[in-house]
Amino acid sequence: MTTATADASALRARQDKGRRAAQNREKWAQGRTYLSAAIILLWCLAPAYWMVVTAFREVGFTYDTSILPTHVTLDNFNTAFDTSFGNRFGQALLNSVFIGVVVTAISLLIGVFAAYALARLNFRGKYLVLGFILGASMFPGVALITPLFQLFTNIGWMGTYQALIIPNISFVLPLTVYTMTSFFREMPWELEESARVDGCTQGQAFRKVIMPLAAPAIFTTAILAFISSWNEFLIASQLSSDATQPVTVAIANFAGAQPNQIPYTAIMAAGTIVTIPLVILVLVFQRKIVAGLTAGAVK
């Protein structure tokens, strides 16, 4: 806004008028922003909310359309864990946690070194390695599944945990390396230099100075890695057995008492159980997760 002091009062009046118009426009724009924000909130949250509300409804009121929960019950959560129709949801939860933890641990353990090298060292072929890792993360799962299906059938690994863990590493490890590389680039590395000036070797500097500093980055990467393993469906749907299936497969195959009746409320309850911890985790670490998600793309 111009604040030039003009002598002519007519000019000042016109400026006042202009300023008011601008303020009005500003208010208008602000109003539109709030409206848009409300639409985004509704679009993102309404379907998820519908899942949670349905999870608390009595089976007889599955298709109830009231926005607030009516005929509230916890039965659906019992049904979700009920094993009498062949569902093994409780077991599947444990399987998913186990697979997720192992995959995350292996990927971090291996990936942290690669990320350090890619973020810190100058060497020939750096972009080749980065490209290879990036290409690996976009690799279609179906291209892996056929040979693995045959291989695991031949060596009797079908339905075992390792048959699920090994293919998961193929997409969690690249993601891990990629995310951590971008995090590592942003760290105050001159502290490493100082440590080295003070007599540390590069290895000591890494262990004693960099690792503690890198902990938040590693933690965020671990969350992202765990989520992507937790959400995996394609490979698990083919290579798991009833005993080792993760939650995604259990929910997809969820059966009801009668074959022709889909137990929607129980499925929504199971979906809520699977989703709520994830959503809480994501909301608590929101800033870090967004940084991790977008790190690779813009920096």
Add this chain to the structure above:
Amino acid sequence: MSTELNPTPVKSPASGGSPVHHPPKGVGEDNRIATQGRWAAWLLAPTVIALGIVIVYPIISAIVMSFQKDAGLDPATGLFTQGGSAGIQNYVNWLAQQCSAPGGGTVACPPGTLGGQFWSATATTFFFTVVTVALETVLGFWMAMIMARTFRGRSLVRAAVLVPWAIPTAVTAKLWFFIFAFEGIANKLFNTTILWTGSQWPAKWAVIIADVWKTTPFMALLILAGLQMIPAEVYEAAKVDGATAWQRFRLITLPLVKPALMVAVLFRTLDALRMFDLPYILTGGANNTTTLSILVINQIRQGFNSAAALSTITFIIIFLVAFIFVRFLGANVVEQSGATGKGKK
């Protein structure tokens, strides 16, 4: 992750910048690179070896398999036949939609068999990809523009968009399956009686809507990160020069956000091309929602080698699309990720 401590001079954020840390050129430079190279080799070895085992080995083995015949019962003689080399027959069968005929030779696959679905699955896959990525780009851009503004409750919106992203796709599929049920909320809300997952176009749109819901947030966040790299002064200067809002969008926002946008579109495109979970659970691939990935999975239990050929074709298609993106549309992912523009957070 504070950046204040970093003495590296802040580059013009949009320019991308150069790799973080250049040791000063001069005496010992070659020596230093050699040492770092040795270090790098050791540090990278575990990752490269692991990826070699879990990715490169399966690819090679899939390619080898794709040139083998599937073992099985010969329909003519009723005897079990061993595989043996098939040459490129598996590929030809898929591309020409031919099935092996009783007594040797091939005939056009009867409708309904997997072999006869290759081109329709390819068309479906590309249709889903183009429509979902287009919708997600437009919606994501809009969301990002809103989230980039300052208003009370902005952090609430930024948190909310993470909710669809955090829900596993399998759960998303079941959720929308319920929403699109015949007596479900979608039909009640719009007062329609559409068999969403039971008829051709509604089934396609059900998949598209669910996919857009789930993945637009990711797109929006990537674009938002790109928007935040644009310094506010550029907009101020343009305003002073009298540029309209539309001009500012077209001449400043679009070109400056383009690199981030291209990467986001590339990521989403490659992801959409391998779409599996959503149509598989939501519609079971019925009503022309069978994507290439679903076709491969359905084929696996009918013959490994033929499935391997199809998965290799899928892989090549995705690779070609990625190549076109990087080569002709300027989505330079590696350089983007290699650069270290220190944008405002």
